[in-house]
Each structure stands twice: as structure tokens, then as C-alpha cells.
Amino acid sequence: MTAVTFPEMLTMQWLREKYAAQQLAPEAVIEEVISRSERDAAMNIWITPPTLARLRPYLERLALLDPAKTPLWGIPFAVKDNIDVAGLPTTAACAEFAYTPDENATVVERLVRAGAIPLGKTNLDQFATGLVGMRSPYGEAHNALRPELISGGSSSGSAVAVARGQAVFSLGTDTAGSGRVPAALNGLVGYKPSLGAWPTKGVVPACASLDCVTVFAHSIDDALAVDSSARGVDLADPWSREVIRSASGLPSKLYLPQERPTFYGPFADEYAQAWDGSVRQLLALGLAIEYVDCSLFAEAAAELYEGPWVAERWADLGDFIESHPGVAVPATEQVLRSGAAERHTAASVFDSMHRLQAFKLAAKALLGDAVLVMPTCGGTWTREQVRELPIQTNTAMGAYTNHCNLLDLSAVALPSGEAAERLPFGITLFALADREHLLEGLGKLYASRTMESGWSGREEYSPNNAFAAVAESDFDQTTLVAVCGLHMRGFALEQQMLAFGATFVKEAKTAAKYELIKLHTMPAKPGMIKLERGGVSVALELWRMPLARFGEFAALIPAPLGIGKVELEDGAEVPGFICEGYALEQAERISEYGGWRKYQQAISIM
Numbered sequence: 001m002t003a004v005t006f007p008e009m010l011t012m013q014w015l016r017e018k019y020a021a022q023q024l025a026p027e028a029v030i031e032e033v034i035s036r037s038e039r040d041a042a043m044n045i046w047i048t049p050p051t052l053a054r055l056r057p058y059l060e061r062l063a064l065l066d067p068a069k070t071p072l073w074g075i076p077f078a079v080k081d082n083i084d085v086a087g088l089p090t091t092a093a094c095a096e097f098a099y100t101p102d103e104n105a106t107v108v109e110r111l112v113r114a115g116a117i118p119l120g121k122t123n124l125d126q127f128a129t130g131l132v133g134m135r136s137p138y139g140e141a142h143n144a145l146r147p148e149l150i151s152g153g154s155s156s157g158s159a160v161a162v163a164r165g166q167a168v169f170s171l172g173t174d175t176a177g178s179g180r181v182p183a184a185l186n187g188l189v190g191y192k193p194s195l196g197a198w199p200t201k202g203v204v205p206a207c208a209s210l211d212c213v214t215v216f217a218h219s220i221d222d223a224l225a226v227d228s229s230a231r232g233v234d235l236a237d238p239w240s241r242e243v244i245r246s247a248s249g250l251p252s253k254l255y256l257p258q259e260r261p262t263f264y265g266p267f268a269d270e271y272a273q274a275w276d277g278s279v280r281q282l283l284a285l286g287l288a289i290e291y292v293d294c295s296l297f298a299e300a301a302a303e304l305y306e307g308p309w310v311a312e313r314w315a316d317l318g319d320f321i322e323s324h325p326g327v328a329v330p331a332t333e334q335v336l337r338s339g340a341a342e343r344h345t346a347a348s349v350f351d352s353m354h355r356l357q358a359f360k361l362a363a364k365a366l367l368g369d370a371v372l373v374m375p376t377c378g379g380t381w382t383r384e385q386v387r388e389l390p391i392q393t394n395t396a397m398g399a400y401t402n403h404c405n406l407l408d409l410s411a412v413a414l415p416s417g418e419a420a421e422r423l424p425f426g427i428t429l430f431a432l433a434d435r436e437h438l439l440e441g442l443g444k445l446y447a448s449r450t451m452e453s454g455w456s457g458r459e460e461y462s463p464n465n466a467f468a469a470v471a472e473s474d475f476d477q478t479t480l481v482a483v484c485g486l487h488m489r490g491f492a493l494e495q496q497m498l499a500f501g502a503t504f505v506k507e508a509k510t511a512a513k514y515e516l517i518k519l520h521t522m523p524a525k526p527g528m529i530k531l532e533r534g535g536v537s538v539a540l541e542l543w544r545m546p547l548a549r550f551g552e553f554a555a556l557i558p559a560p561l562g563i564g565k566v567e568l569e570d571g572a573e574v575p576g577f578i579c580e581g582y583a584l585e586q587a588e589r590i591s592e593y594g595g596w597r598k599y600q601q602a603i604s605i606m
Contacts, residue, residue, distance in 0.1 A: 417457015
């Protein structure tokens with residue numbers, strides 16, 4: 001074989017091409033991985049690093065496997081050290097806790113049967129408790145790109161191993177965001193399947209009812225290749241369930257936070273700028289977009305640490321902590337011991353379960369066939385800052401992740417350009433448990449479009465809300481349209497807006513200068529007339545429509561309605577539906593209702 005120059009990032013496609021062309025053998029790949037792990041030894045990536053002697057049986061076994069029938073043939077992967085690999089210690093980043101299993105965790109066994117090579121065990125926040133990658137007696141795992149910054153946790157070593165080219169993919173776990181936060185901070189894809197879709201047998205529990213095994217990779221294709229081998233019920237796992245991933249598809253709409261996300265840390269402004277740029281990229285996809293109140297997700301997230309789920313951690317690990325005083329990392333022990341608080345009574349557990357069930361119902365009703373998009377993280381920290389404020393900084397990292405498993409959602413964290421040089425930014429797509437295929441379709445579309453455009457993620461920062469951020473120069477070829485009647489969401493002509501390529505932006509109100517009337521047409525519709533004096537503020541919606549379609553759309557509007565300038569409550573004027581004054585004589589005045597939607601609701605209960 002001729003000498004091969006290895007790329008910095010190892011991917012399945014590259015390895016498969018080299019294997020198929022007989023330009024590379026798996027042993028050479030393992031030798032390169034070992035060399036890289038030795039090069040990066042000071043980054044504290046591994047607890048049990050790869051060695052050629054230990055991996056020799058896996059390499060010899062490949063000769064007995066047909067690459068055409070083993071989809072992960074010769075693909076090296078890393079395993080978070082709270083997931084069992086037969087013959088290797090499972091430490092959960094606590095040497096005193098360590099045990100050596102006789103068999104692989106179910107997901108590891110399935111991947112090995114598919115031809116993959118488990119390299120070794122990676123560092124983590126002790127007992128998978130943390131989102132910073134700083135809570136390990138085996139050292140602080142360094143960020144793959146900027147060593148002064150945190151790597152993210154708890155699956156810190158798993159993410160950094162992939163980002164540093166020491167594995168094609170890696171396994172992590174995710175209870176509160178540990179399979180997504182490290183992905184964002186190291187420029188990777190982090191795929192979190194639905195609860196139970198991948199068995200957790202052989203995984204040290206953090207919160208057994210919420211734990212997921214996850215995958216880090218450089219692309220969603222590589223992540224889904226792992227999913228195809230790992231997914232499926234294990235009858236020996238009480239948390240396992242059948243969750244079938246359907247064929248790839250696109251969501252009916254995207255939901256974005258109505259309130260601008262809060263950003264924190266030393267790069268807060270850069271993160272805000274990168275979010276604005278990501279929103280622009282999402283709008284450019286041409287999918288329907290709606291801004292929604294995300295307080296539901298924040299309220300659900302609060303249950304994770306303010307509710308009794310911390311007691312579930314204590315139920316699993318409390319005996320060990322009590323019998324080994326002073327062994328755990330102080331921040332880890334503080335979190336675990338909070339689960340023993342007297343406030344966590346049997347009654348409090350059921351109270352929280354009942355609240356959560358209501359949250360789940362609301363999330364299911366909201367999402368349907370849609371996908372929610374949020375920043376994966378609202379910022380990052382230097383390792384020094386986390387040492388000074390270990391609890392506060394860690395808490396901030398879960399602001400946009402903690403709700404996910406509580407609400408039984410699937411998620412994928414995607415790279416979304418850079419907030420600054422060597423400072424990756426990421427977004428997360430959320431869908432219902434049985435809608436993972438929407439994450440695949442949207443994730444691939446977003447990745448391909450951002451790659452085609454060469455977008456870096458670093459745009460001029462605007463400190464205004466998300467609506468202002470998307471109404472800048474990137475949309476010179478579109479126009480806002482104010483609609484106040486049947487073209488609003490949920491009414492008969494919403495489909496006409498969609499047919500003309502329009503996307504919902506947000507709800508708004510006019511200045512208090514309008515009379516709202518009901519026109520006696522079939523079907524009935526409202527008209528909005530601007531007055532010289534007096535008037536009310538009318539609720540309406542703002543949509544964004546391609547200019548190329550706007551003229552054709554306006555031509556369809558029947559008299560006495562038309563398009564003119566609508567004055568909003570903030571003084572801005574935008575194109576929108578207005579009504580000619582003569583219609584007032586024969587119409588019903590309905591200004592007292594403040595909008596067509598409220599009028600319809602009122603008459604429906606009369």
C-alpha cells in the first residue's frame with residue numbers, strides 16, 4: 001500500500017473510500033489514532049487510552065467479517081467511561097467506584113457486531129454530573145480548538161476525541177444536555193435519539209428514567225449510520241422501547257424563540273451575533289417559520305434540578321457517596337447530595353410528575369410536525385472562570401438543553417459557523433420522540449445550505465430582538481406584509497400566504513389609529529381603516545414574502561381591500577391590508593374586540 005496522508009478529521013466516507021481502494025488497512029488507522037492520542041495526552045481526553053496490543057483482537061476479527069454486511073467495518077470509535085466495554089474498567093471518572101465488566105453495554109455490542117472498533121474509554125464529568133468538562137480527577141478535558149476554554153460536559157473526552165481526529169465517532173450520554181453541549185463547543189454534530197430508542201443497559205445511571213446514549217460525529221450522515229446499528233429494543237433493558245425512525249422528511253414549520261435568547265459568558269456578544277446569523281440561514285431555507293413563547297420549555301427544565309429528579313441520582317449513587325466520604329469531586333458531591341434534601345418527599349415526586357405530564361402534553365400539541373430551533377448553548381466560559389464559580393457557570397450551560405429529555409424530545413446539535421475565530425457556535429433542533437426523521441431532513445438541508453454558501457457565522461451584531469435581526473440586508477429581496485384577517489395563521493387563507501412563499505415572522509399591533517370593521521362578504525372578513533383622530537390598536541401578524549411574488553399576491557385582493565402602509569405601535573410603517581373608507585357605511589364595527597381573532601373567539605361562544 002502507498003503511504004496515505006491522514007486528514008485532521010476522520011470520517012466514515014474517507015475511511016470507506018480508502019478501504020475499498022485497498023489504500024489503507026485498519027491497523028494503520030489505529031496506529032495513527034494512537035499517535036494522535038499520545039500527541040494530545042496533556043489534553044486529558046482519555047481515561048483508558050487506545051493501545052495496539054489491546055485492540056489487536058478487534059483487528060484480527062475484521063478479517064472474518066464481510067465489509068458489505070458489516071456497515072461499520074474498520075471504523076474506530078471512542079466510548080465515554082460510564083458505558084461498559086468488556087474487559088476495560090468503567091470508572092465514571094471515580095477510581096474508587098471502578099469495576100471491570102465481563103460484557104459490553106448493549107450499544108457497544110451492537111456497534112462491534114457491525115464492525116466498529118472500540119478504542120478506549122474517555123474522560124467525563126464525574127458520574128456524568130456536569131456540563132462543563134471540569135469535574136474529573138483525571139484532569140480537565142481541554143477544548144479541542146481553544147485550550148483555555150471549557151470542552152463541555154459531561155461527555156467531554158468523547159467530543160474532544162472526535163474533534164481532534166482520534167476517532168470517527170464517539171459515544172456519550174445525555175441526561176441534561178451532555179450529548180449536545182460538548183458538540184457545540186467543539187464544532188461537532190451531537191445526535192440524541194429519543195428516550196429508550198438506544199438501550200442503556202450497561203450504562204452507569206445518572207437519572208435512569210432520563211438517560212440516553214448519544215453519538216458525536218463530524219456529520220449527521222455519520223451519526224445516523226451509528227444510529228442504524230445502535231437503535232432497537234433490548235428486552236433485558238427496562239427503559240428500552242421501540243422508536244422507529246421513519247424515512248427522512250422536512251418539518252411543516254420551524255419554531256424560533258419569540259423572546260431573544262439570553263447569552264452569557266466572555267463571548268456573549270459574539271454568541272448573540274452568531275445566533276442572528278443562524279436565524280438568517282434558517283429563513284433562507286424557505287420553510288415556514290413561526291416565533292413562539294418558549295416559557296413552556298424553561299418551566300419544564302426547572303423540574304430537573306429544582307424538582308425531585310436529583311433524588312433519582314441520589315437513589316443510584318447515594319450509598320457509594322455515603323460510604324466513600326471525600327472521594328467525589330466537591331461540585332459533583334454537592335449536586336448528588338442535593339438529592340437527599342428533605343423537600344424531596346413522595347408527595348413532591350408525584351406533584352412534579354403531574355406538572356411534567358402537563359408540560360409534555362403542551363409540548364406535543366405545540367410541536368406536532370414542526371421542529372423547534374434554539375441555540376445549543378448561550379455562551380461558554382474559560383476554565384479559570386468555571387474554577388471560580390463551578391455551580392453558576394455549569395447551570396448556565398443547560399439553559400437551552402435541560403428540558404429535552406424531561407419532555408421526551410429527540411434532538412440534534414448542529415455546527416452553525418463560528419462566533420469568533422476557533423470559537424464554534426451551534427444550534428439544536430428539537431422534535432417529538434416519533435419525529436426524529438424531521439431532524440434528519442432539516443439537519444441535512446441546513447448543513448448543505450450553509451456549506452454551499454460558505455457562511456462563517458460571523459455577521460455584524462445587532463442587539464435587537466430576533467425579528468429585527470432577520471429583517472436586515474439579507475432579505476432585500478423580500479417584504480414584510482401585515483395581515484389582520486383570513487390570511488393569519490389558522491384561518492382560511494393562510495395557505496395562500498404559504499403558496500406565495502411567505503413565512504410567518506411574529507404577532508404585532510397597529511398604532512391606536514384604526515377602526516376595525518366586519519365586511520359582509522362570503523366568507524366574512526375584516527377591514528382596517530385608518531382614522532384622522534381616535535381609533536384603537538388592532539392585533540395583526542407580520543409575514544415576510546418574496547418581492548417577486550408580492551405584486552401577483554396584491555393583484556388578487558378584492559375591493560374594498562387593498563395594500564397600503566400600515567402603521568405599527570412602534571411607529572414603523574409596513575405594507576399590509578387596508579380598507580377603503582366607503583366600506584364603513586355598510587359594515588359592522590368591531591373595534592372593541594381589538595382584532596379579528598378575538599372577534600371570532602367571542603362570537604363562537606355566544
